[in-house]
Amino acid sequence: QVQLVQSGAEVKKPGASVKISCRASENIFTSYYVHWVRQAPGQGLGWMGIINPSGGSTSYAQKFQGRVTMTRDTSTSTVYMELSSLRSEDTAVYYCARGGGGDWRWTDYWGQGTLVAVSS
Amino acid sequence: SYDLTQPPSVSVSPGQSANITCSGDKLGNKYPCWYQQKPGQSPVLLIYQGTKRPSGIPERFSGSNSGNTATLTISGTQAMDEADYYCQAWDGHTGMVFGTGTTVTVL
Numbered sequence: 001q002v003q004l005v006q007s008g009a010e011v012k013k014p015g016a017s018v019k020i021s022c023r024a025s026e027n028i029f030t031s032y033y034v035h036w037v038r039q040a041p042g043q044g045l046g047w048m049g050i051i052n053p054s055g056g057s058t059s060y061a062q063k064f065q066g067r068v069t070m071t072r073d074t075s076t077s078t079v080y081m082e083l084s085s086l087r088s089e090d091t092a093v094y095y096c097a098r099g100g101g102g103d104w105r106w107t108d109y110w111g112q113g114t115l116v117a118v119s120s
Numbered sequence: 121s122y123d124l125t126q127p128p129s130v131s132v133s134p135g136q137s138a139n140i141t142c143s144g145d146k147l148g149n150k151y152p153c154w155y156q157q158k159p160g161q162s163p164v165l166l167i168y169q170g171t172k173r174p175s176g177i178p179e180r181f182s183g184s185n186s187g188n189t190a191t192l193t194i195s196g197t198q199a200m201d202e203a204d205y206y207c208q209a210w211d212g213h214t215g216m217v218f219g220t221g222t223t224v225t226v227l
Contacts, residue, residue, distance in 0.1 A: 035216060045155075045163065045206055047216035061215055062121075100168055105210035106153045108174065110162040 002026060004096055004111035011117045012086050019082040020114045022096030030054045030074060033099030035107055036081045038092040048094075050104060051079055086118045122211035124219035131225045138194040140222045142207030145188060150209035152190035154183055158203045166205075167192060194224070202226045 003025035010018050022034065036048040049060035051070040058070045064083070072079045083090060093113040100108035124144040132138035142152060152170050155163035165174055167183035170190060180195045190209075194201055207219035 037216075037218075044221040045157075045208075045218040047218065050215070059215060095162060097163075100153075100165065103151075105151045105216075106165070106168045106208065108165050108168075110164075113162055 002098065002109045004098060004109055006094075006096060006111040006114045009115040009117070011119065014087055014118060014120055016086050016118075017082060017084040018086060018116050019080055020094055020096075020116070022079045022081070022111050024077040024098075026077070031102055033102075033104040034070075034072075034079045035097045035099065035104075036068075036070065037095045037097055039095070039113075040089070040092040043092075048081070050099070052104075053079060083116075086116075088118050090116065091118045092116060122209070122214040122217050124207055124209060124217055126205075126207060126219040126222045128220070129223045129225065131227055132194070132197045133227055134199060135196055138197050138201075138224055140192045140194075140205050140207075140224070142190045142192075142219045143188055144209060144217075144219075147188050147190050147209055148185045150211060152183070152185050152207055152209045154181075154190075154192045155206045155208065156201075156203045157206065163206065197224075197226055199226050 005023050007021040035050045051058045053072040067084050069082045093115050095113050096111040097107035098109045100106045153168040154166045157163045166181045170185040171183045182193045184191050205222045
């Protein structure tokens, strides 16, 4: 079974950046898209963007344009999400999720989540 | 932007059926899917492409969609089905969109 393992929790000050990693248990990234989704405490799910690891192309939600960067390292089956200019409202659990069945329109496997706390 | 609307909560008695709706413009054409999320856990895919169930998902979970509404039905609801449920669709302009979420309580 595919596993997506994310990096550990982070505490950041306002204005800083955070970079989260998502490593796959097998080299799936040449064939599958990867999404990033976040969930603020007690809130619903919010899509941040998608990366096509085989070519590195990305598409970001308008809300995060200019602040988010998604990259990949195919040699280590790892994708990264960096969010800059952090503010308190960015406190959330961040998830990576694999595009289902090679499609980009839904997801099948999710990482365990990474808590990012933004506080002065 | 594209929005998906769900009822905030649904209550159901054990063994009964629960129906959770998700409404959005032309949702039936946007590959709706459904996720279950329990406290402190990552979402789990229940239904994709409107009606398909991944392997390992119990048959009591089923999906339907038509027009502007997708529906997740839990048949013979069990206590373990208490969770938050989210619909999700792909919109060509907005990207991946999640519904507002529904909390299912098994009374």
